[in-house]
Each structure stands twice: as C-alpha cells, then as structure tokens.
Amino acid sequence: xxxxxxxxxxxxxxxxxxxxxxxxxxxxxxxxxxxxxxxxxxxxxxxxxxxxxxxxxxxxxxxxxxxxxxxxxxxxxxxxxxxxxxxxxxxxxxxxxxxxxxxxxxxxxxxxxxxxxxxxxxxxxxxxxxxxxxxxxxxxxxxxxxxxxxxxxxxxxxx
Amino acid sequence: xxxxxxxxxxxxxxxxxxxxxxxxxxxxxxxxxxxxxxxxxxxxxxxxxxxxxxxxxxxxxxxxxxxxxxxxxxxxxxxxxxxxxxxxxxxxxxxxxxxxxxxxxxxxxxxxxxxxxxxxxxxxxxxxxxxxxxxxxxxxxxxxxxxxxxxxxxxxxxxxxxxxxxxxxxxxxxxxxxxxxxxxxxxxxxxxxxxxxxxxxxxxxxxxxxxxxxxxxxxxxxxxxxxxxxxxxxxxxxxxxxxxxxxxxxxxxxxxxxxxxxxxxxxxxxxxxxxxxxxxxxxxxxxxxxxxxxxxxxxxxxxxxxxxxxxxxxxxxxxxxxxxxxxxxxxxxxxxxxxxxxxxxxxxxxxxxxxxxxxxxxxxxxxxxxxxxxxxxxxxxxxxxxxxxxxxxxxxxxxxxxxxxxxxxxxxxxxxxxxxxxxxxxxxxxxxxxxxxxxxxxxxxxxxxxxxxxxxxxxxxxxxxxxxxxxxxxxxxxxxxxxxxxxxxxxxxxxxxxxxxxxxxxxxxxxxxxxxxxxxxxxxxxxxxxxxxxxxxxxxxxxxxxxxxxxxxxxxxxxxxxxxxxxxxxxxxxxxxxxxxxxxxxxxxxxxxxxxxxxxxxxxxxxxxxxxxxxxxxxxxxxxxxxxxxxxxxxxxxxxxxxxxxxxxxxxxxxxxxxxxxxxxxxxxxxxxxxxxxxxxxxxxxxxxxxxxxxxxxxxxxxxxxxxxxx
Numbered sequence: 019x020x021x022x023x024x025x026x027x028x029x030x031x032x033x034x035x036x037x038x039x040x041x042x043x044x045x046x047x048x049x050x051x052x053x054x055x056x057x058x059x060x061x062x063x064x065x066x067x068x069x070x071x072x073x074x075x076x077x078x079x080x081x082x083x084x085x086x087x088x089x090x091x092x093x094x095x096x097x098x099x100x101x102x103x104x105x106x107x108x109x110x111x112x113x114x115x116x117x118x119x120x121x122x123x124x125x126x127x128x129x130x131x132x133x134x135x136x137x138x139x140x141x142x143x144x145x146x147x148x149x150x151x152x153x154x155x156x157x158x159x160x161x162x163x164x165x166x167x168x169x170x171x172x173x174x175x176x177x
Numbered sequence: 178x179x180x181x182x183x184x185x186x187x188x189x190x191x192x193x194x195x196x197x198x199x200x201x202x203x204x205x206x207x208x209x210x211x212x213x214x215x216x217x218x219x220x221x222x223x224x225x226x227x228x229x230x231x232x233x234x235x236x237x238x239x240x241x242x243x244x245x246x247x248x249x250x251x252x253x254x255x256x257x258x259x260x261x262x263x264x265x266x267x268x269x270x271x272x273x274x275x276x277x278x279x280x281x282x283x284x285x286x287x288x289x290x291x292x293x294x295x296x297x298x299x300x301x302x303x304x305x306x307x308x309x310x311x312x313x314x315x316x317x318x319x320x321x322x323x324x325x326x327x328x329x330x331x332x333x334x335x336x337x338x339x340x341x342x343x344x345x346x347x348x349x350x351x352x353x354x355x356x357x358x359x360x361x362x363x364x365x366x367x368x369x370x371x372x373x374x375x376x377x378x379x380x381x382x383x384x385x386x387x388x389x390x391x392x393x394x395x396x397x398x399x400x401x402x403x404x405x406x407x408x409x410x411x412x413x414x415x416x417x418x419x420x421x422x423x424x425x426x427x428x429x430x431x432x433x434x435x436x437x438x439x440x441x442x443x444x445x446x447x448x449x450x451x452x453x454x455x456x457x458x459x460x461x462x463x464x465x466x467x468x469x470x471x472x473x474x475x476x477x478x479x480x481x482x483x484x485x486x487x488x489x490x491x492x493x494x495x496x497x498x499x500x501x502x503x504x505x506x507x508x509x510x511x512x513x514x515x516x517x518x519x520x521x522x523x524x525x526x527x528x529x530x531x532x533x534x535x536x537x538x539x540x541x542x543x544x545x546x547x548x549x550x551x552x553x554x555x556x557x558x559x560x561x562x563x564x565x566x567x568x569x570x571x572x573x574x575x576x577x578x579x580x581x582x583x584x585x586x587x588x589x590x591x592x593x594x595x596x597x598x599x600x601x602x603x604x605x606x607x608x609x610x611x612x613x614x615x616x617x618x619x620x621x622x623x624x625x626x627x628x629x630x631x632x633x634x635x636x637x638x639x640x641x642x643x644x645x646x647x648x649x650x651x652x653x654x655x656x657x658x659x660x661x662x663x664x665x666x667x668x669x670x671x672x673x674x675x676x677x678x679x680x681x682x683x684x685x686x687x688x689x690x691x692x693x694x695x696x697x698x699x700x701x702x703x704x705x706x707x708x709x710x711x712x713x714x715x716x717x718x719x720x721x722x723x724x725x726x727x728x729x730x731x732x733x734x735x736x737x738x739x740x741x742x743x744x745x746x747x748x749x750x751x752x753x754x755x756x757x758x759x760x761x762x763x764x765x766x767x768x769x770x771x772x773x774x775x776x777x778x779x780x781x782x783x784x785x786x787x788x789x790x791x792x793x794x795x796x797x798x799x800x801x802x803x804x805x806x807x808x809x810x811x812x813x814x815x816x817x818x819x820x821x822x823x824x825x826x827x828x829x830x831x832x833x834x835x836x837x838x839x840x841x842x843x844x845x846x847x848x849x850x851x852x853x854x855x856x857x858x859x860x861x862x863x864x865x866x867x868x869x870x871x872x873x874x875x876x877x878x879x880x881x882x883x884x885x886x887x888x
Contacts, residue, residue: 049835051842126828133836137254141843144250 019084020102023091026077027109033070034116037063041123048130056131181883183236184876190237191869194221197240198862206855213384215245215848217376245376248847251840252383253397256390258837260570263391265830267575271339272583272823278331279587279816287328288816290321291598291809295790302783305766306612312761315753318742322751325595329748332584332591339580340539346392346573347426347541353389354407357382358421361403365419368402389415394570411566413543413553425542425550432552434532443515443523445533446500451508452585453478453799454556455535459527460494465513471496472527476506478799482558485799495634497527501626504634505641507799509537538581541573557582559800583822586800590815592747593798598808599751600640601789603741607726607734609765609782610775614654614723620714621738621754622746624690627709631693631736632685637712639746640736644685649734650727651697652769653704653718661773662704662722670733671700683731690714693733714739727769740765 040063047055081088088094091110095103198219208214220243224236281288297314304310360382367375386407389395394410407416415422431445443465445457456477463472473494475484485493485507495504495511499522503512515521540554555574556564563569568577625637632644648669653662661667673681675692683693690709697707697716704722708715714737718724726740734740738754742764745751757763767779796811797803806814 045831049831051835051839126832130832130835133832134839137836137839140254141251 019080020098023077023080023084024102024106024109026073026080027091027106027113030070030073030077031109031113031116033066033073034113034120037066037070038116038120038123040066041120041127045123045127045130048127048134051134181876181879184879185873187237188869188873188876190224190239191872192866194219194238194240195862195866195869197243199859199866201243202855202858202862205850206852206859209850209852209855213380213387214850215247215376215380215383216850217243217245219243242372242374243376244374245379246848247379247383248844249397249399251844251847252386255837255840255844256387256395256397257570258833258840259387260390260394262830262833262837263572264570264575264578265826265833267342267572268579268583269823269826269830271335271576271579272819272826275332275335275584275587276819276823278328279819281816287321287324288809288812290317290324291790291812293317294321295787295809298783298787298790301764301766302780302787305780305783306777308761311764311766314764315758315761318753322753325591325748325751328591329588332588336580336584339576339584343539343541343573343576343580344426346576347424350389350392350573351423353385353392354416354421354423357385357389357405357407357416358419360385361405361416362419364403370402390571392571393568393573409543409553410569411553413551423544424553425544426539427542427550428539429537431533431535434534436528436530436532439528439531440525441523441527441531442525443513445535446512446514446519447535447537448503448510449508449537451478451537452581452588453507453537454480454540454552454554455506455509455511455537456481457511457533457535459497459529459531460492462527462529463497464524464526465497465499465522467498467502471498473497474527478507479558480556480564482560488795488797488803498635502629502635503625505637506634509535510637511535541568541577554581559802586798587815587819588748589798589800590811590818593796594808594811594815595748595751596639596746597794597796597811599743599746600643600735601794601808602786603735603738603743604732605782605785605789606742606765607740608729609740609768610725610779611765611767612762612777613760614656614659614725614775615716615740615763616656616718616723618716618724618739618756619710621741621744622736623712625712627690627712629689630686631688631690631733636689638736640732641685644732644736645730646682646684646686647730647732648682649729649731650769651701651705652725652727652773652775653701654723654725656718656721656723666701666704667727667773668700670696672696674699683733685731690737693737713737725769725775 040059044056044059044063047059077091078089081091081094085094085097091106095106098106198221201217201219205216220241222239222241224239226233226235280286294314294317297310297317301307301310301314360378364375364378364382367373367378382405386395386397389407395415396408396410396412398406398408400406404418405416406414406418408414413422429447429450431447433441433444435441447455457474458477458481459472460475461473463470465471473496475492475494477484487493495506496502498504498512500512500514500520503510505511512519513523515523534552536552536554540552542550543553544550553567555568555577557578558564568574622638622640624631625635629636631638632641634641638644650667650669652667654660654666655662669681670683670693671681672683672688672692673679675688675696683696688696690712694707694709694714697705701724704719705724706717706719708717716724716739726734729735738744741754742757743751744754752758766781766783767775767777768781769775770779790809791807793805793807794811795803795805804811804814
C-alpha cells in the first residue's frame with residue numbers, strides 16, 4: 019500500500035512540475051500574443067489537471083484502504099514507518115512548493131490574458147462610441163421632433 | 178464646354194494625379210524602414226462637373242491632398258502603456274544589479290559574517306581568557322564591518338548613478354517639450370485644412386510624444402492642427418500649443434503650506450539628508466520655544482498617509498524648537514527660524530493644521546514660471562500605492578522609485594539592523610569586564626549640546642530614545658594590587674546632588690551630559706576625574722587607581738559609548754571601538770561579580786552576546802513598521818525583499834510590454850508601410866498613368882483628324 023501511495027505521489031509531483039512548466043510556456047505565448055499556441059497549451063493544461071485530479075481520487079482511496087477513518091494523507095503519516103514517511107514528506111513538500119509556483123504563475127497568466135482582452139474590448143468600445151450618433155435628438159414615428167432633453171422652461175406641460 | 182481640348186485637359190489632370198499618387202507611393206516605399214513614418218495616401222477628388230448636353234460632364238480628377246494613416250486613439254493608449262513599460266523596465270534593470278549585491282550564494286555575504294560574529298562570541302565564551310579567540314573575534318568583526326560598509330557604499334553609488342540618469346532624462350524631456358511646441362507653431366503656420374497637410378511634422382510630433390511618454394506619463398489632448406495640449410497624468414501642463422513648460426531637478430529644500438488663517442511668520446529648517454519627504458503638521462498649537470508652550474507637530478514620511486508612531490502605537494509628537502534645541506526626527510534635525518535667519522526664533526504662534534514640506538533630497542519639480550514650481554517627484558506611500566498627484570510612469574518614475582523607494586528602503590533596513598546590532602551588543606558589552614581594568618575611557622557618541630537632557634530628541638545622541646531611568650555601577654581598584662581600592666569603592670553613579678535633588682537614579686528626561694560628568698565627579702571624585710571633551714564624556718583614573726564598569730539599568734554607558742564594543746550608530750559609521758581594537762584584553766567576555774571582582778575565566782558577557790544573536794529583537798523602520806526577528810532573520814528578510822521587488826518589477830515589465838507591443842502592432846496595422854501593398858499600388862497608378870497618356874494620344878489623334886479636314 020505504501021508503495022502505491024509513494025508511486026502516486028511521485029506521479030503527482032512530476033505532474034505538478036510539468037503543470038508549472040506548461041503555465042510558464044503559456045505565459046510566454048501570451049507575451050508573444052499567439053492565441054493559437056495558448057489554446058493548444060491550455061487544452062494540454064486542462065487534460066493534465068484532469069489527470070492530477072484523478073490521481074488525487076485514487077490516492078484518497080489508498081489512504082482509506084490504509085485507514086478507513088482517514089480522509090487525507092497527513093492523517094496516516096504518523097502511522098507510517100520512518101524511512102517511508104521521510105520520503106513521502108519530502109515529496110509532499112515538493113508538490114506543495116510546485117503548487118504554489120503554479121498558483122502564482124496561473125494568476126500572472128490570468129492577469130495578462132485579462133488585460134489583453136480588456137485592451138481589445140476598450141478598442142471596440144471606442145469604435146462603437148464613434149459610430150453611435152452622439153446627438154440623440156431624433157424625429158419620432160409621427161414626424162414630431164422628440165427632444166430627449168427638454169429645454170429648461172418655467173412652466174411645463176399643457177395649458 | 179466639352180470638346181477635344183477639354184479631353185486634353187482631362188488627360189493632363191489624370192497624368193498629374195497618377196504622377197502624384199506614384200510619388201506618394203514611392204515615398205512610402207522608400208520610408209518602409211523609417212521609424213515613426215506613417216503610410217500616406219493621395220486623396221483623389223473628382224473635378225467640377227459642367228452642366229451641358231447630354232447632361233453633367235465631368236472635368237476629370239484632382240489630387241486634393243496627401244494624408245497620413247494614423248490612429249490617435251491607439252497612439253494615446255500605446256503611450257500610456259509605454260510609460261508603464263519604461264517605468265518597470267528601468268526599475269528592473271537597476272534592481273538586477275542591486276540583487277547581485279545581496280547575493281549570499283558565494284558564502285561571504287553579510288549573513289555569513291553575522292553568523293561568524295556570533296559564533297566567535299560562543300568560542301570566546303568557551304575560552305574567555307584565550308588571546309587567539311579574542312583576536313579571531315576582532316578579525317571577523319572587522320570583516321563584518323567592512324562588508325557592511327561596502328554594502329552601504331555600493332548602495333549609495335547606485336543611487337548616485339541613478340541621479341545621473343535622472344538628470345539626463347530631465348534634460349531630454351525639456352528638449353522634447355520645446356521641440357513639440359516649435360512643431361505646433363510650424364503646423365499652425367503651414368497647415369491648410371483639406372489641402373496642405375503637414376504630414377511629416379505630424380509624424381515627427383508623434384515620435385517626440387512617444388519619446389516623452391517613455392520618460393514620463395503623459396496625457397494628450399488633441400484639438401486639431403497645432404493646438405495640442407500635453408499634460409502629465411496628474412494634470413501638470415507640459416506643452417500647450419506653442420507654449421511649453423519645463424522640469425527641473427533641484428536640491429534639498431522646504432516649503433510652507435500654512436492654513437489660510439495662520440499668522441505663523443517663520444519657516445522650517447533642517448539638517449541631514451534622507452530618501453523620504455517629510456511632512457510636518459502642527460497638531461497642538463503654540464509657539465517656537467525651547468521651554469514650555471512649544472507647539473507640537475507630527476511627522477509623515479510618505480506625504481501624509483501614515484504618521485510616525487511611538488512604540489505603543491500612538492502618533493509620535495515632536496516639539497517646535499529653535500535652532501539650539503533642534504529636534505532629531507528620523508534622519509533629520511528639524512527646527513524653526515525666521516525667513517531671513519535660521520538662528521532667530523519666529524514670534525507668531527502656529528495654527529493647528531499648518532504644514533511644512535521638507536524635501537531633504539534632490540527632487541523633480543514642474544516649473545510653471547519663475548516663481549512657482551510644484552514637486553512632482555514620484556512618491557509611493559508605505560502601503561505601496563503611488564501618489565497620483567505626482568509622476569507615475571516613464572523611466573523617471575522607475576529611477577526615482579529605485580533611488581527612494583527601493584534602495585532607500587534597503588538602506589533604511591540595513592541601518593535599522595546595524596543600529597540594533599550596535600545597541601544590543603554594546604548594551605551587554607558596556608556592562609561587562611575584560612582581562613584588564615581601565616585607567617582611561619572615552620565615550621564614542623557625541624551630543625550636540627552638553628546641557629540638554631540626554632533622553633530628549635534635541636540632545637543629538639544617536640541612542641537617546643533607548644535611555645531609561647536607572648542606575649549605573651562603577652568599581653574602583655588599586656592599580657598595584659588589583660583589589661578593590663576600599664571596601665566601599667564601588668556603587669551606582671549618584672545623581673542626588675544634581676537637579677532634582679534627592680533622587681539617586683539617572684533620569685534621561687532630566688540629566689544632561691554635564692550632569693553625568695558632575696555626578697561621576699561627585700560620587701567617585703577620589704578615584705576618577707570625569708570631563709567633557711568634544712561633547713563626549715572622558716573618564717580618567719586618578720594616580721594609583723583603575724576602574725571597571727558594572728551593571729547599568731539605564732543604558733547610559735551604551736548610549737554614551739563607554740566601555741562598548743562598537744562605535745557609531747548606523748551602517749556607514751559602524752566601527753570597532755578604538756580601545757577594544759587596540760587591545761584585545763578590553764574585549765569584555767566577563768563581568769564584575771557580586772564581590773566586586775572581574776575574573777579572567779568569566780564568560781557571562783560573551784555568552785549573553787551569543788544568546789542575543791538567537792533572540793527575537795524588535796526592529797522598527799518608518800516604511801515597514803516594527804518586526805520581531807533575530808538579526809540574521811531580519812537581514813535574510815531584507816534579501817528576500819530585494820528578490821521580491823526584482824520579481825515584481827520583472828513581471829510588471831513583461832505585463833506592460835505585452836500590452837504595449839499589442840497596441841504598437843495595432844498602430845502599425847494602420848500606419849505601417851506594407852511593401853506588397855505599395856508595389857501593387859505602384860502598378861495600379863502606373864497603369865492609370867499609361868491610360869491617361871493614352872487619353873492624350875487619343876485627343877491628339879482626334880485633333881489631327883480635325884486639322885486633316887482642312888486638306
């Protein structure tokens with residue numbers, strides 16, 4: 019069982035490392051404004067995330083086989099022999115470190131992608147404003163001039 | 178009237194139009210690599226039509242004007258992003274060099290020398306009377322002091338280097354502003370709307386605005402032709418049509434900013450230099466005086482966002498004093514004088530809310546006219562936000578941030594760490610005893626005036642705020658036998674004959690350096706003679722006697738630099754105390770015990786210093802507040818701060834660069850020259866030209882036919 023847990027964590031550790039590299043690549047593609055490249059990498063990232071999630075589910079089932087009341091690996095750590103525990107703890111620390119890196123990088127990617135989107139949409143907004151008539155006073159269907167902003171008068175309405 | 182002649186005119190017009198179109202296309206092709214050139218086109222216009230039978234007949238084509246393809250909206254957005262990009266680029270480039278300064282990986286950085294320093298005290302505690310251990314400690318301390326000095330010197334050197342860059346930028350910005358104003362004038366003269374466009378002037382102006390935006394953040398308001406206004410984002414006008422303003426980079430100065438009803442007739446004076454701007458605001462009304470009734474003011478180092486605090490968290494208040502009672506506030510001495518004389522106290526009272534801005538560094542000003550200028554030095558408050566009434570973009574902001582916010586902050590942290598290292602070590606060392614007793618001792622810290630209470634900000638003592646009420650022991654020995662001179666030849670320095678009478682203890686709020694000298698003479702005049710030389714305390718043993726210092730609950734010895742290990746108070750002036758440096762026997766590993774003896778095998782002080790290195794110490798800086806860490810941890814967190822700042826600058830540069838290059842590409846899509854497109858245009862216009870020529874030939878043949886009728 020311990021061997022299975024260790025192998026699972028090893029795979030997760032490698033996967034998170036790969037994820038962090040992919041996110042970095044995505045950032046550089048964003049910097050080069052290559053939307054096709056970003057889409058390609060994003061698909062790979064999503065698939066990798068799915069795999070990591072699957073690994074975590076199976077890790078949980080291993081943990082529960084080890085101790086049916088335990089939910090997380092940290093709960094069974096004290097029960098594992100020293101020589102294995104040290105290795106597992108080291109792997110967990112590595113996963114954690116790479117996860118932090120991924121989190122920071124993902125935020126950076128998100129910010130950059132968002133900023134690029136906002137820049138393009140502000141461009142469109144500007145274009146839109148330019149083609150929208152600024153003067154909103156138009157003739158109504160009855161042929162009367164409908165003023166949207168009535169002029170200031172002392173008395174308003176019908177006499 | 179249509180006819181064969183008008184056909185000739187038609188052809189000629191078409192020839193000219195095609196010719197000018199080819200000329201403009203040629204211009205585009207030849208300028209394909211010219212930076213700042215925008216693609217031009219000829220606007221062709223149909224000639225007037227003549228009412229005739231069978232109806233309106235055109236008179237051909239007219240080349241109306243040459244216009245350039247340019248998107249002002251994209252350009253403004255680009256300039257905005259380019260300003261940010263340049264800010265982070267210049268910051269990242271300069272920070273990278275500082276990062277290598279703090280690089281500990283080579284193993285001889287400050288972290289390792291601090292570790293060695295504390296380990297040496299441990300070694301000494303194991304062999305307190307071993308001369309080699311003492312020598313080793315001194316050597317390693319010397320290395321540490323040198324490392325601190327070289328770090329300080331390098332940081333200062335970087336700041337000076339950046340100042341040169343700032344001067345160049347200011348000069349360049351002023352030059353660009355005047356050139357833009359000149360171009361605006363020229364455009365207004367030469368431009369005839371719809372007919373004569375000054376395209377190259379527009380291009381040149383756009384390039385100059387790009388250059389200006391790289392230096393500082395700009396906001397462009399284009400009212401057509403040369404009526405263009407350029408302001409900073411905060412609203413200071415840089416160019417207004419044919420007028421231009423300027424920037425100046427001036428030395429330290431202060432400005433009054435009084436409330437409307439205030440009668441205050443003086444101004445603030447200062448001594449010293451700092452990377453921060455000081456905002457002094459009167460909080461309690463009063464006048465400028467050395468005695469009671471002085472107004473009190475609070476001080477902010479980030480433009481009024483946060484105010485300096487006491488250790489208990491309350492706002493720190495300082496008294497308004499004249500020159501002889503100048504108050505030490507962080508790095509500056511502050512006092513008030515009249516406009517004409519710094520030494521004369523102003524007579525009128527302050528009003529609450531009166532403000533004084535002190536800029537104790539070279540700063541950037543926006544000059545409106547000869548009498549008015551506004552401080553626009555980029556400023557970042559301690560929460561990390563930009564002051565939006567100052568510059569916030571361009572290389573100038575990057576360079577100023579580097580000088581003040583980054584290197585300024587690192588220097589402040591290094592100073593805070595060194596100050597604590599000096600104080601904590603000296604505090605233990607000054608109460609200890611070495612292998613030899615003293616016959617002469619000289620304080621290393623000087624006061625500004627001998628008669629001022631040592632604990633007040635006006636005393637000029639670097640560690641004045643560390644002093645507490647308490648007593649300080651001294652022990653006197655017979656120099657021949659080494660035994661206590663008499664059974665009662667020791668005790669605390671007795672201040673009871675000094676004001677206030679009857680109280681034996683030292684009181685930092687009451688007693689001056691003169692009082693301390695007097696109290697030593699009064700208490701132990703039989704054995705020693707205390708005097709003040711160069712505003713420092715000197716204690717000389719009388720013939721046949723020698724002395725040791727004992728427990729000191731007030732911190733008086735450490736503050737005056739008596740029996741200390743270090744001298745100085747900050748990174749630039751930390752040294753090993755001269756007397757220790759000259760004689761290893763004066764390294765205090767032990768202490769004077771309850772029986773009044775100093776034993777050579779005693780390791781109390783050495784052990785305490787070693788333990789101090791592992792204890793959390795409260796370190797306070799204006800920008801980071803108070804933290805509780807060991808000295809080594811504090812240094813490591815400074816190194817981490819440098820790394821984090823560099824990382825942030827790098828990310829922000831990448832971020833802004835991506836956005837700016839995206840906008841630049843958009844502008845290029847509009848105004849850039851595409852050689853393929855121009856080639857096809859060339860062929861198109863060439864064919865038009867050929868066709869026009871054919872038209873003329875046809876008209877000519879028709880004329881020939883007409884002329885042939887006569888034969």
